[in-house]
Amino acid sequence: MNEIMSANILDGKALAERMRLAMREQTHMLFEKHGRAPGLAVILVGDDPASHVYVKNKKIGCEKAGIASFSYELDANTTQQHLLGLIGELNADPKVDGILIQLPVPAHINSKVILQAIDPSKDVDGFHPYNIGCLTVRQPTLRSCTPYGCMKLLEETGEDLHGKEAVIVGASNIVGRPMAMELLLAGATVTICHRFTQNLQAHIERADIVVAAAGKQGLVQGEWIKKGAIVIDVGIHRLEDGSLTGDVDFEAASKRAAWITPVPGGVGPMTITMLLANTIQAFRAHVGDDE
Helix, strand or coil, X not given: CHHHCCCEECCHHHHHHHHHHHHHHHHHHHHHHHCCCCEEEEEEECCCHHHHHHHHXXXXXXXXXXCEEEEEEECCCCCHHHHHHHHHHHHHCCCCCEEEECCCCCCCCCHHHHHHHCCHHHCCCCCCHHHHHHHHCXXXXXXXXXXXXXXXXXXXXXXXXXXXEEXXXXXXXXCHHHHHHHHHHCCCEEEEECCCCCCHHHHHHCCCEEEECCCCCCCECHHHCCCCCEEEECCCEECCCCCEECCECHHHHCCCCXXXXXXXXXXXXXXXXXXXXXXXXXXXXXXXXXX
């Protein structure tokens, strides 16, 4: 299959590794200068197996980047009030620069209330309405990690995004909407497609950049991809044989695209990397380090 593929692969794993090595140098310098490392608190409520894997990967990421991690694993029966109390303590803790609530939380906890309880200056996931709002008015602060990671991958192509036709498939608060703002900030002409969009194929066929983030396996057919387009696949799905695939038909799309992200190894590693970058950015803001 490799012989007939024309697309360049956007290797998120390799880029993440390079960025984390650079972060380790930064955090070492910051420790020498300020007497402590940037600190990330991760809160996990319940025993969702996938969430445990994500939290473990974030701890490993912190270690590699020289960031202090504080882990809080709470019982599934934890009350919303108790969780809000913990968030309040972490908001006030000067050793904690970033607070992350691993989603999903149990059904009896209102995730919207919980996420909005985090001090926006410690919202390293970039989910707080304040931080999304800042991005919307072209004053980015802590940026949503997955869209931010996608932008770093787009930088790897060396392409000037000004005037490019960008089509985002999916309008979630976590990816689709902040992704649109990121691309708009970069000078692209942006279309968001969602479940009410008519003729998805026509939108994708004219796109110079496709960001697939609908969470539907194989939704974007390879033959729809414009020749020479850049394809960023945010979707991730586990098949019956245990392998992973995305929202895009990779094999067919890779014969038409100029650049494409693989699944796995594309966007995924970049999401955690940008979480770490946000934690360092938050630390600098908290200690008044403008360098």
